[in-house]
Amino acid sequence: MIRDILVNLTQGAERDPAAIYAASLAAEFQAHLTGLSVTYEIDVPPFYMGALPTDFIDQQIRDNEAAAAKATAQFQAIAGAAGVVSEVRQLSASLGEAAHTFSEMSRLFDLTVVGQPDPDRPGPEEVIAETALMEAGRAVLVVPYVQKPPFSIERVVVAWDGSRASARALAESLTILHRAKHIEVFTVRYAGEEENPEGVAAMERHLAHHGLKATFRQMSISSGESISSAILNEVSDQGADLVVMGGYGHSRLREMVLGGVTREILDSMTVPVLMAH
Known part of the structure; x- marks a missing residue:
């Protein structure tokens, strides 16, 4: 609650x-x-x-x-x-x-x-x-500093990578997800990495126990492509109102110096993002 x-x-x-x-x-x-x-x-x-x-x-x-x-x-x-x-x-x-x-x-x-x-x-x-x-x-x-619409929860994209931070973000978002009309669980993997149907089934089962139903989408990108760009493009394509994702899977210092998904999302986000570390 x-x-x-x-x-x-x-x-x-x-x-x-x-x-x-x-x-x-x-x-x-x-x-x-x-x-x-x-x-x-x-x-x-x-x-x-x-x-x-x-x-x-x-x-x-x-x-x-x-x-x-x-x-x-x-x-x-x-x-x-x-x-x-x-x-x-x-x-x-x-x-x-x-x-x-x-x-x-x-x-x-x-x-x-x-x-x-x-x-x-x-x-x-x-x-x-x-x-x-x-x-x-x-x-x-x-x-976002450009945000104008009030809180809306028609469509949510859950950016899932199976990490501890992703799990915490998902758990803390459950109350909000119950208000959503459409939930998409979006996973980005690099080319050559195997798909994880068992993980999808486990996530689907977990959400079902909470009375939630989601669609699942996995995207494969090359090693030179950006995970954050893939997430932001998916959010735009889906017309999502909210993103749920883990934050700072690496140390904050590493992301400040070398860049990382969290910092890139924070710099370029176009809709509200619920994060947990």
């Missing part, structure tokens, strides 16, 4: 897609919605302090306080319009402290919602989203 939802409030934006989506999700499940509004502290290395004018630092502090206040007011209006019971928790902290605190908070919520970073407006969302995914121990639902 989804009865308690947490959302990180986007700072400095005219519109907060994550908060809007979270409010519509809370309305769908009649859940309580909590928004975290952060006043980000100025994190200046000590050896730079003397080089920065006091007026500059004071203005940055005022700007950050104003951004947090605006995010709070915006969230309250969104929640009120959606008719959901809500509250705002406020925090004054550095980005690293805020990300860690948000992750700890997430452990006592049924679902955590964060916004995808906007490449044209750098902000804290990337650090918040990735830290929550790695540290929360719960599913994290990432909302």
Whole structure:
């Protein structure tokens, strides 16, 4: 059951897609919605302090306080319009402290919602989203910065690779999957790898025990092709409203340096993605 939802409030934006989506999700499940509004502290290395004018630092502090206040007011209006019971928790902290605190908070919520970073407006969302995914121990639902439709669950693509992270994402998505009209389990394998009919049968049996029925599709790609591109293309072809997948099967550092499916999806996602690590 989804009865308690947490959302990180986007700072400095005219519109907060994550908060809007979270409010519509809370309305769908009649859940309580909590928004975290952060006043980000100025994190200046000590050896730079003397080089920065006091007026500059004071203005940055005022700007950050104003951004947090605006995010709070915006969230309250969104929640009120959606008719959901809500509250705002406020925090004054550095980005690293805020990300860690948000992750700890997430452990006592049924679902955590964060916004995808906007490449044209750098902000804290990337650090918040990735830290929550790695540290929360719960599913994290990432909302595209271009998201406009409210929560909808007509069609879902479950990107399945049999990993621990995929299993956790599937388990945490079951409540949402029960609202879906069409579920597709999508597996990508490299050319030369054998198909796994036993795995398909096991997945079909597991979903059936939960009263769920899905279609299954496996795609073979060459070694030079991208798994993330295959997933995103399938999502587009299916007109999916949501993707369910594991996150960071490799270490986050490896994916940051070498790239990986999780980072590529987070950079290029076009629909909300529910991830678990």
